[in-house]
Amino acid sequence: MEKDKYEQMLKDTKKKQQMEGSSRDCMMLLDNGKNNMLEAVLVRNELLRKTLDTTDIAVNIMQAEEEEKEE
Structure with missing residues (x-):
């Protein structure tokens, strides 16, 4: 019985770690996306x-050419 609880606890821990890892990855992608958007805006402003x-x-x-023609 204890072995079953231990195995379930391991599974739960692994699942939790995977979910936390996915959340971190998602946050990193969002941050990179924001940085990319900021860079694009800065480049656009410079081009403008x-x-x-x-x-x-x-x-x-x-x-100046018009003024020369008028003279």
Whole structure:
């Protein structure tokens, strides 16, 4: 009888450890996902900033060309 209780306790312990391990893995994936999303947002913002800078330069050039044509 004691042997059966011991074996059941081992099974329960293993099952609990597997569940805890799965929970930890899931949390790590969520954290990595958040980090990846943050990196993507930062890259997107940098690309937008560069695009705006380029657009500003192009607008300035176009305005300068228009002013030259008017003179």
